[in-house]
Amino acid sequence: MIAKKVAEETLATIRNNKNIIAEEERKKISDMGEFIKLVDQLKKDIEVLSDAYEK
Secondary structure (H helix, E strand, C coil), X not given: CHHHHHHHHHHHHHXXXXXXXXXXXXXHHHHHHHHHXXXXXXXXXXXXXXXXXXX
């Protein structure tokens, strides 16, 4: 019974801790990171094309 109570309290602490990132949130962060990389690459591509067009 004590172990069950401790487990419940531990789970409640984890759920309520804003510093713990859930798996779904990690995936969103990862996806956002990939999106940012894509946007950065597109910016570089546009700069290259713009430079080529100006010549």
